[in-house]
Amino acid sequence: MADHPAPSVYETDALIAEDIDAYLDTHQHKTMLRFITCGSVDDGKSTLIGRLLYDSKMIFEDQLDALSADSKRVGTQGQEIDFALLVDGLAAEREQGITIDVAYRFFTTEKRKFIVADCPGHEQYTRNMVTGASTADLAVILVDARKGVLVQTRRHSYLCQLIGIRNVVLAVNKMDLVDYDQQVFDSIVADYAAFARSIGIESFTAIPISGFKGDNITPKADGAPSANTPWYRGPSLVEHLESVEVLSQIEADKPFRLPVQWVNRPNLDFRGFAGLIAGGSVKPGAAVRVLPGGRTSTVARVVTMDGDLDEAVAGQSVTLTLADEVDCSRGSVIAAADAPPEVADQFEATIVWLADDDLSVGRGYWLKLGTQTVSATVQQPKYRVDVNTMDQLAAKTLGLNDIGVAEVFADKPLVFEPYDKSRTLGGFILVDKITNATVAAGMLKFSLRRSQNVHWQATDIGREHHASLKNQQPRVLWFTGLSGSGKSTIANEVEKRLALMNRHTFLLDGDNVRHGLNKDLGFTEADRIENIRRVGEVAKLMTDAGLIVLTAFISPFRAERAMVREMLADHEFVEIFVDTPLEVAEARDVKGLYRKARSGALKNFTGIDSPYEPPEAPEITVNTVAMTAEEAAEHIVRHILPLK
Ligand SMILES: Nc1ncnc2c1ncn2[C@@H]1O[C@H](COP(=O)(O)OS(=O)(=O)O)[C@@H](OP(=O)(O)O)[C@H]1O
Numbered sequence: 096m097a098d099h100p101a102p103s104v105y106e107t108d109a110l111i112a113e114d115i116d117a118y119l120d121t122h123q124h125k126t127m128l129r130f131i132t133c134g135s136v137d138d139g140k141s142t143l144i145g146r147l148l149y150d151s152k153m154i155f156e157d158q159l160d161a162l163s164a165d166s167k168r169v170g171t172q173g174q175e176i177d178f179a180l181l182v183d184g185l186a187a188e189r190e191q192g193i194t195i196d197v198a199y200r201f202f203t204t205e206k207r208k209f210i211v212a213d214c215p216g217h218e219q220y221t222r223n224m225v226t227g228a229s230t231a232d233l234a235v236i237l238v239d240a241r242k243g244v245l246v247q248t249r250r251h252s253y254l255c256q257l258i259g260i261r262n263v264v265l266a267v268n269k270m271d272l273v274d275y276d277q278q279v280f281d282s283i284v285a286d287y288a289a290f291a292r293s294i295g296i297e298s299f300t301a302i303p304i305s306g307f308k309g310d311n312i313t314p315k316a317d318g319a320p321s322a323n324t325p326w327y328r329g330p331s332l333v334e335h336l337e338s339v340e341v342l343s344q345i346e347a348d349k350p351f352r353l354p355v356q357w358v359n360r361p362n363l364d365f366r367g368f369a370g371l372i373a374g375g376s377v378k379p380g381a382a383v384r385v386l387p388g389g390r391t392s393t394v395a396r397v398v399t400m401d402g403d404l405d406e407a408v409a410g411q412s413v414t415l416t417l418a419d420e421v422d423c424s425r426g427s428v429i430a431a432a433d434a435p436p437e438v439a440d441q442f443e444a445t446i447v448w449l450a451d452d453d454l455s456v457g458r459g460y461w462l463k464l465g466t467q468t469v470s471a472t473v474q475q476p477k478y479r480v481d482v483n484t485m486d487q488l489a490a491k492t493l494g495l496n497d498i499g500v501a502e503v504f505a506d507k508p509l510v511f512e513p514y515d516k517s518r519t520l521g522g523f524i525l526v527d528k529i530t531n532a533t534v535a536a537g538m539l540k541f542s543l544r545r546s547q548n549v550h551w552q553a554t555d556i557g558r559e560h561h562a563s564l565k566n567q568q569p570r571v572l573w574f575t576g577l578s579g580s581g582k583s584t585i586a587n588e589v590e591k592r593l594a595l596m597n598r599h600t601f602l603l604d605g606d607n608v609r610h611g612l613n614k615d616l617g618f619t620e621a622d623r624i625e626n627i628r629r630v631g632e633v634a635k636l637m638t639d640a641g642l643i644v645l646t647a648f649i650s651p652f653r654a655e656r657a658m659v660r661e662m663l664a665d666h667e668f669v670e671i672f673v674d675t676p677l678e679v680a681e682a683r684d685v686k687g688l689y690r691k692a693r694s695g696a697l698k699n700f701t702g703i704d705s706p707y708e709p710p711e712a713p714e715i716t717v718n719t720v721a722m723t724a725e726e727a728a729e730h731i732v733r734h735i736l737p738l739k
């Protein structure tokens with residue numbers, strides 16, 4: 096430990112106590128580098144991070160005392176301080192059974208502030224890495240000098256490249272255990288260089304280090320490398336971390352982009368658009384274009400909490416006012432007029448699946464991209480990538496930690512840029528509409544041209560006109576329930592009653608639609624989702640035509656029923672749960688299908704080996720054990736057309 100003096104936490108403490116403003120000021124003007132460390136526990140990751148924290152004097156005194164006591168007691172390094180204990184000790188939550196996926200640690204040197212995301216390498220590596228790496232400027236890929244480039248080194252590097260980390264440090268660690276042998280280092284670097292090229296990593300910086308002994312971690316006073324590696328001419332790890340260009344510096348040179356977070360309208364005289372500048376810079380007088388609409392205007396003022404600015408750059412939060420009244424709200428993007436981002440609703444994207452439940456192809460998820468939220472579906476993946484071999488494999492869906500490429504269809508146009516141009520406007524997450532959990536992270540590759548050639552056709556006779564000619568309020572009476580529950584029977588009874596009341600109706604029945612429009616579909620999850628999507632679209636067109644539509648489909652999934660509800664106007668969707676217990680439906684077995692399913696001759700049968708998710712808050716429930724089909728129909732008609 097001779098060349099690493101004890102940290103002067105006392106000096107820092109004194110400055111904080113004496114002049115907190117001066118202390119904060121010294122920090123405020125430093126740039127911030129976010130980085131991620133990749134490697135497994137055995138590669139010495141914890142030791143390295145511990146040493147960075149220790150050498151940068153960001154450990155508090157009481158932690159230091161505890162650390163040296165613990166090192167002597169349980170450490171694996173004799174009388175020396177075991178830095179791994181520091182990191183693992185800080186993550187004591189883990190021992191209490193609380194899973195922390197990514198631990199962020201803060202430290203600072205004279206030149207720069209740092210946030211390091213430490214992602215546990217073993218379990219759930221993809222999910223953790225994607226979370227930790229999504230905002231990182233740089234990745235430190237640790238390799239054990241005794242083991243060289245391993246499968247996991249490749250996997251981590253691939254993920255870093257995918258997530259768009261352009262600064263990669265290959266830290267060849269534990270050099271002390273190979274006698275600081277240059278040949279060992281050179282051959283690992285050559286190995287890695289060949290692999291890096293193959294996955295598109297253009298350059299990287301290799302540094303021979305020992306996290307344990309401290310070689311080439313922090314700069315020495317004379318600027319020389321560690322005496323143990325006289326053959327190494329490059330910078331120490333910290334010097335390198337201090338000198339690379341951070342993302343906000345890179346983003347500042349790009350065309351201007353401000354994703355609007357909210358519209359600030361304190362009074363009628365002020366209308367400002369607030370957000371964090373994602374790219375470029377802006378000045379009063381700048382020509383801008385507001386997307387997705389595309390109208391142009393000029394920036395009037397650049398307003399902040401501390402007054403107006405002459406210029407603001409990427410990384411700053413500002414409020415812009417514009418010279419003209421333009422359509423601009425949360426989710427809009429204000430961009431340089433002559434270099435705007437693209438607008439599209441169909442894309443090819445790389446998707447990293449983060450949820451335990453598989454991707455449901457064709458299901459609507461919330462897609463959040465910057466400040467924009469739309470509903471979107473993912474098509475069957477073109478392939479998924481084996482992250483150990485980089486092979487492209489056929490895939491019907493994506494499971495936890497899978498990475499794949501698929502087409503994504505949004506229900507509204509998105510303002511976007513390819514991910515390799517802009518992380519902010521090219522990176523998105525998918526959120527489950529029912530559980531609200533984040534299920535995937537994605538990176539837009541490019542838009543599909545076809546979406547730009549399809550336009551809405553405006554017609555003169557609209558849906559109100561159709562409805563008023565029929566003198567009725569269009570509705571969708573959506574029957575859902577098990578096979579044999581009574582959907583078709585009751586829907587038929589309801590339709591007869593409505594016809595007697597001169598209502599204009601149409602009944603879409605599962606069995607019939609599956610013989611025509613949907614005869615290409617079977618009963619897999621994806622096919623059922625597509626079945627309901629199409630039926631939903633047809634039902635919607637029929638409401639546009641002014642009809643009361645009755646649908647009788649099992650429609651087993653809440654998500655798709657919710658999707659159809661969303662497609663329609665308020666109160667137009669009436670969910671009717673035909674509540675028949677499985678035993679009852681099975682005892683009826685009108686078509687003999689339950690018997691077949693029980694015998695194994697029919698697979699994926701709802702209620703047997705395919706799930707049915709009952710509605711949670713249907714408008715109407717009919718219990719077919721307590722009511723006859725006629726009674727159920729009466730009940731429904733009264734509900735939708737109350738007797739006056
Ligand atoms: N595996 C399997 N699971 C469920 N049902 C099956 C299956 N295979 C064939 N059938 C027959 O298809 C009818 C259900 O079609 P749906 O379009 O309503 O199903 S779904 O909404 O897409 O789940 C259903 O009709 P109903 O009995 O009227 O519900 C069945 O007769």
Ligand SMILES: Nc1ncnc2c1ncn2[C@@H]1O[C@H](COP(=O)(O)OP(=O)(O)O)[C@@H](O)[C@H]1O
Nearest residue numbers: 578579580581582583584683685719722723724
């Ligand atoms: N209360 C009831 N409501 C509806 N159907 C009933 C009822 N009681 C018995 N049934 C019988 O159950 C069967 C339901 O079949 P069906 O309407 O085709 O169901 P689904 O369309 O849900 O598959 C019919 O044979 C019907 O006569």
